[in-house]
Amino acid sequence: MSALPRLERPGYLRVDEPAATGSVAADRIRRRIPNILSIAGSDPSGGAGIQADLKSIAANGGYGMAAITALTAQNTRGVRAVHVPPVAFLTEQLDAIADDARVDAVKLGMLGSAEVVAAVGDWLVGTRPAVVVLDPVMIATSGDRLLDADAERALRDLLPLADLVTPNLAELAVLVGEPVADDWAAALAQGRALAAATGVRVLVKGGHLAGPETPDALVEADDTTVGFDGARIATTNTHGTGCSLSSAIATRRAVTGDWSVAVGEARAWLRESIAAGSELEVGGGNGPIHHFAGVWARGGTTTPPTPADLAAEWWEETAGIRSAIDDLPFVRRLADGSLPRDAFLDYLGQDAVYLRDYARVLAAASRLAPDADAQRFWAGSAAGALAEELASHERLLAGAAATAHPEPDATTTAYLDHLLAAVARGEYGVVVAALLPCFQLYVDLGMRLAAGGFGAAARRPEHPYAPWLASYADPGFAESTRIATGILATTAAAATPALRERMRRAYRVSAEHELAFFGAPRGGSAAEAAAPHDADGARNPATVVATATA
Ligand SMILES: Nc1ncnc2c1ncn2[C@@H]1O[C@H](COP(=O)(O)OP(=O)(O)OP(=O)(O)O)[C@@H](O)[C@H]1O
Numbered sequence: 100m101s102a103l104p105r106l107e108r109p110g111y112l113r114v115d116e117p118a119a120t121g122s123v124a125a126d127r128i129r130r131r132i133p134n135i136l137s138i139a140g141s142d143p144s145g146g147a148g149i150q151a152d153l154k155s156i157a158a159n160g161g162y163g164m165a166a167i168t169a170l171t172a173q174n175t176r177g178v179r180a181v182h183v184p185p186v187a188f189l190t191e192q193l194d195a196i197a198d199d200a201r202v203d204a205v206k207l208g209m210l211g212s213a214e215v216v217a218a219v220g221d222w223l224v225g226t227r228p229a230v231v232v233l234d235p236v237m238i239a240t241s242g243d244r245l246l247d248a249d250a251e252r253a254l255r256d257l258l259p260l261a262d263l264v265t266p267n268l269a270e271l272a273v274l275v276g277e278p279v280a281d282d283w284a285a286a287l288a289q290g291r292a293l294a295a296a297t298g299v300r301v302l303v304k305g306g307h308l309a310g311p312e313t314p315d316a317l318v319e320a321d322d323t324t325v326g327f328d329g330a331r332i333a334t335t336n337t338h339g340t341g342c343s344l345s346s347a348i349a350t351r352r353a354v355t356g357d358w359s360v361a362v363g364e365a366r367a368w369l370r371e372s373i374a375a376g377s378e379l380e381v382g383g384g385n386g387p388i389h390h391f392a393g394v395w396a397r398g399g400t401t402t403p404p405t406p407a408d409l410a411a412e413w414w415e416e417t418a419g420i421r422s423a424i425d426d427l428p429f430v431r432r433l434a435d436g437s438l439p440r441d442a443f444l445d446y447l448g449q450d451a452v453y454l455r456d457y458a459r460v461l462a463a464a465s466r467l468a469p470d471a472d473a474q475r476f477w478a479g480s481a482a483g484a485l486a487e488e489l490a491s492h493e494r495l496l497a498g499a500a501a502t503a504h505p506e507p508d509a510t511t512t513a514y515l516d517h518l519l520a521a522v523a524r525g526e527y528g529v530v531v532a533a534l535l536p537c538f539q540l541y542v543d544l545g546m547r548l549a550a551g552g553f554g555a556a557a558r559r560p561e562h563p564y565a566p567w568l569a570s571y572a573d574p575g576f577a578e579s580t581r582i583a584t585g586i587l588a589t590t591a592a593a594a595t596p597a598l599r600e601r602m603r604r605a606y607r608v609s610a611e612h613e614l615a616f617f618g619a620p621r622g623g624s625a626a627e628a629a630a631p632h633d634a635d636g637a638r639n640p641a642t643v644v645a646t647a648t649a
């Protein structure tokens with residue numbers, strides 16, 4: 100049932116075909132995440148065949164699909180048995196894919212029998228994929244045959260349907276009908292002969308050369324040759340290098356639209372993966388390469404929390420601090436209006452001192468911000484803290500004939516030292532994290548006071564501290580807090596785990612300083628407001644931590 104004589108030159112597949120996007124030829128289209136189909140055999144040990152192809156495609160930025168031509172029973176030591184399922188079912192697999200998904204490139208690996216070769220040839224003629232890379236698999240790394248003699252002839256006829264063929268030295272020899280090349284010059288000559296005879300570009304691979312070098316060369320049908328040099332990596336982990344390389348080239352070709360760029364990128368990745376193969380512990384023969392060594396090293400294997408999860412988690416961690424703030428005599432008396440005026444003015448004076456440096460820290464966040472939106476936001480917040488909050492404090496204090504610029508007390512100093520130290524260390528994420536509790540805890544408290552969460556008195560216009568209460572329940576302040584929280588959360592989610600941990604700590608410590616600030620001795624109420632106590636009378640640990648840093 101050989102359909103191969105019907106197959107024609109690659110030009111047949113693409114002659115004057117209107118390209119999918121106007122002037123760009125279909126095979127020149129670059130895909131951000133290309134769909135790559137491997138049509139190949141299965142290697143249950145995972146190092147070669149479709150298993151290697153899927154790993155290689157994924158590691159190189161593609162979406163991998165696989166139609167299985169044959170099942171092998173093999174491991175790193177050798178191939179024990181081969182089973183080729185009914186060819187009609189391979190066609191079913193291929194049609195199922197083509198009827199649904201765009202195929203940006205095809206990689207052909209072990210085809211097993213002449214019948215399979217014919218079915219794949221028919222399918223290629225019918226679907227005309229933009230990029231076809233043919234790895235003419237005949238013999239495994241272990242030396243076992245993976246293709247019968249009929250199929251070898253059929254495979255030669257399949258060549259014109261490929262854009263690139265990637266034989267190893269033995270396969271190249273079979274394709275040109277000569278003895279295996281015993282040096283690189285002879286291999287190159289065979290590659291040139293094959294390219295000239297078939298019109299298909301050939302990647303001549305030097306992996307099986309004796310000696311310290313493993314050169315490869317991309318030979319075009321017009322004899323243009325691009326060479327790729329590389330010293331042999333001392334390793335026995337070479338099982339599936341050919342499968343992995345051809346899949347990587349198909350993927351990078353679909354991404355970059357350029358053959359020699361694709362080969363260069365695929366080789367760089369392959370060499371990194373061969374070198375890391377010894378990290379794996381798979382089998383006692385020629386082990387697999389480590390397809391994801393570079394990807395894991397550069398990106399890690401843990402999934403970072405989402406910004407929303409992080410914001411919620413960190414806020415949740417301050418629950419104890421928030422309920423301790425709620426229980427402070429200062430807050431209770433502020434809410435019901437019984438807070439003595441000198442205590443309130445003392446608090447306000449310290450808050451005014453705090454705001455001046457807090458504005459400096461906001462300005463530092465603006466200076467460190469990685470994008471213009473965040474830069475604008477923090478600069479605006481710094482201006483707001485001075486022009487609105489501090490100015491309103493100064494008005495209240497001036498009305499009471501009290502100074503808006505007292506000396507900072509120990510609690511204020513400790514809090515400011517924490518913020519300014521974050522600025523000194525210069526990590527944007529840590530500065531933002533340290534800034535946030537001031538936003539969040541005030542909005543939270545302001546909103547709950549305004550909603551009557553601390554009794555009806557806080558909602559009355561005649562409340563003695565009504566202007567102060569109103570300013571923290573302001574919707575504009577809530578909106579700024581929402582934006583600031585968003586910046587904190589996205590910055591934390593994108594941070595390295597170590598930086599995220601420093602951010603979390605800075606955030607937590609600022610929240611503790613907020614508690615200490617509300618709980619600090621103030622004016623005449625010093626004795627009552629000094630130290631917050633738990634229900635069982637223990638001094639609140641958060642306050643101990645915060646004041647201990649003073
Ligand atoms: N020890 C090595 N060090 C560096 N590169 C290597 C080494 N072995 C193979 N390669 C590279 O791996 C790629 C595959 O080459 P090779 O000639 O071994 O293919 P293959 O025989 O088809 O592979 P397979 O083992 O999958 O059958 C080539 O780019 C080759 O240069």
Ligand SMILES: Cc1ncc(CO)c(N)n1
Pocket residue numbers: 139140141142147148149171208209236238239240245338339340341342
């Ligand atoms: C299934 C399969 N395909 C290709 C090779 C060549 O390495 C192999 N060993 N096994």
